[in-house]
Amino acid sequence: MIAILIFSLVIGKVGVSQNFGSIKGKVIDAKTGLAVEFANVWVETGSAPIGSTTDSEGRFTIKPLSPGSYDLHVKDIRYAEYLQAGVHVKNNEITIVPRIELGDNTLNTFKFVDYVEPLISPDNPSKMTMSWVDLEKRADVRNTGTMIARLVPGVKENAEGDRLHFRGARPQNIATFIDGVKIAGGEIPRLPSNAIKNLTVYTGGIPASFGDITGGVIIIETKGYMDFYRESKRQKQLSENTVD
Structure with missing residues (x-):
């Protein structure tokens, strides 16, 4: 009975882990085109934010995320805050957002854009x-x-x-x-x-x-x-x- 219970728990855990997706992208300086390191990137989940920081190439990955629509935030004290609305995450898929370009840090400003998902999937034209x-x-x-x-x-x-x-x-x-x-x-x-x-x-x-x-x-x-x-x-x- 104990063995069956443990097996059920393992299977259940694996099943849950398959119900998540992730967001990947790259952050650059809008003027120079250079990668922005150590920028904070996160999404709001309703309970607590889930996020990451950009690496030396400006790249980031946010996971695990339940399927749904998220607002993607990027913040770095050197630049204006950035918000990309409506990034869609799907089961077992990686959502790659377009390159994020950060502009000058002008007082009380931020950059707001809407995420646009490709109408035709490159992996499945149908x-x-x-x-x-x-x-x-x-x-x-x-x-x-x-x-x-x-x-x-x-x-x-x-x-x-x-x-x-x-x-x-x-x-x-x-x-x-x-x-x-x-x-x-x-x-x-x-x-x-x-x-x-x-x-x-x-x-x-x-x-x-x-x-x-x-x-x-x-x-x-x-x-x-x-x-x-x-x-x-x-x-x-x-x-x-x-x-x-």
Whole structure:
């Protein structure tokens, strides 16, 4: 019985460890292009910040991080504080942020930018991902299905606007996941774009974790309390500071 219990604990620990991702990047001086050493880099997690410092090449790694959206902070007394909003972290994946350039340390200023995730994954061209930053630019599109059909090659919307077709695939070979809950048959709920945090569409190269689905997969992650909290905090910071 003791051996079984120990084995279960080990398996459980391994399973938990697989549910994390990380953020990597490089910090440089905007004027000289040289690496910035010993800068503090961190994200807010709701309970306590998780962070690191840059090495001699200006590189940093922040881990372990639960899947979700984070605001990335960079601070060094020699430069203006830097904030990159909405960096998305996924299970068992490394999120590499664009090169961070720090500017002059002017009194009461900081640099604020939005993280933009590549629409097409370089590792899987059949995978398209959109963050809330991208979706906000399409706030005029009320129908999620219409937005996907306009952006993703090979995907078409039916006349009623409630179902998508992936390159002729049958409805039973298409699935939609909303916050982890599966909706079979390619049905697309009508969600306002400002309620969606992340949208991922697979038209091929579908991971085995989705079972025997071969037509297409739509993954919708809606905004939660912490997302609205971060947005409120971000707006407050913007109103209290001069943004570069």
